[in-house]
Amino acid sequence: xxxxxxxxxxxxxxxxxxxxxxxxxxxxxxxxxxxxxxxxxxxxxxxxxxxxxxxxxxxxxxxxxxxxxxxxxxxxxxxxxxxxxxxxxxxxxxxxxxxxxxxxxxxxxxxxxxxxxxxxxxxxxxxxxxxxxxxxxxxxxxxxxxxxxxxxxxxxxxxxxxxxxxxxxxxxxxxxxxxxxxxxxxxxxxxxxxxxxxxxxxxxxxxxxxxxxxxxxxxxxxxxxx
Numbered sequence: 001x002x003x004x005x006x007x008x009x010x011x012x013x014x015x016x017x018x019x020x021x022x023x024x025x026x027x028x029x030x031x032x033x034x035x036x037x038x039x040x041x042x043x044x045x046x047x048x049x050x051x052x053x054x055x056x057x058x059x060x061x062x063x064x065x066x067x068x069x070x071x072x073x074x075x076x077x078x079x080x081x082x083x084x085x086x087x088x089x090x091x092x093x094x095x096x097x098x099x100x101x102x103x104x105x106x107x108x109x110x111x112x113x114x115x116x117x118x119x120x121x122x123x124x125x126x127x128x129x130x131x132x133x134x135x136x137x138x139x140x141x142x143x144x145x146x147x148x149x150x151x152x153x154x155x156x157x158x159x160x161x162x163x164x165x166x167x168x169x170x171x172x173x174x175x176x177x178x179x180x181x182x183x184x185x186x187x188x189x190x191x192x193x194x195x196x197x198x199x200x201x202x203x204x205x206x207x208x209x210x211x212x213x214x215x216x217x218x219x220x221x222x223x224x225x226x
Contacts, residue, residue: 003032010038012061021047027057029064039064050088051080082124087117091124098127104134115157122161126171129154133171137178148179166196173206183214 003011014027028040041060043053055077062069069077082088094110097103108131114124129151136147155175158168170193177186187210194203208223 009033010065014057018047023047023050023053025053025057027060029061047085050085082114082118082121084118084121087114087121087124090114090117091121091127094124094127094131098131104131104138107131108135115154119157120161122158122165123167125154125158125161126165126167129158129171130174133174133178151175151179166193166200169193169196170202177206177210183210186210 003009009032011030011032012027013030014025017024017026023045025043025045026040027043029038030036031038039060041057043056045053058077059069061067082091090110090113094107094114097107097110108128111124111128111131115121115128118124132147132151132154136151139147152175155168155171158165158171162168169189173186173189173193176182176189180186187207190203190207190210194200197203204223204226208220211223212220
């Protein structure tokens with residue numbers, strides 16, 4: 001039923017168990033048509049190796065499906081977003097809160113903690129910029145430093161560390177949209193990111209909101225349908 005709704009042939013199912021500094025990851029790849037296992041494995045690692053586990057799982061799935069990873073995908077798998085497990089934990093907690101529309105301020109706190117623990121954590125800087133930009137757009141903030149300045153500063157850090165990453169460009173698009181109010185510039189940026197992340201539903205949603213705000217209703221509907 002899930003595969004039918006998603007329009008996919010295979011489903012990846014997994015669970016993660018954590019105890020102290022140990023983590024166990026159980027993963028199974030299932031053929032949805034036959035409900036049979038194509039591949040399954042269990043990984044027991046220290047938390048410091050969690051990024052290596054991600055890479056191993058992705059390569060194992062690719063091999064089981066006889067899929068060839070592109071050079072870009074191989075490079076992406078090899079990159080660790082941070083070497084600090086505590087910073088990554090804070091980042092993931094922020095992402096979890098991001099899923100709730102009324103938790104932006106709390107999520108921003110976790111992203112701030114992540115970049116305090118690892119000032120070179122570009123992904124967390126990009127997310128922090130987005131969060132501050134969202135809070136600036138949604139609230140009248142009179143306390144120094146302003147959300148506007150905080151969003152700009154976090155964006156500049158992300159651009160310094162990873163200027164061309166999709167996450168940094170997304171943060172730039174939201175800054176142009178929510179803080180600068182430059183819909184044309186934001187639209188150009190989001191379209192640029194869509195080439196890097198063709199399967200990402202967040203980008204057409206952002207373009208839908210942006211064009212709706214700009215008064216282009218028909219164009220907005222097309223983006224939301226996409």
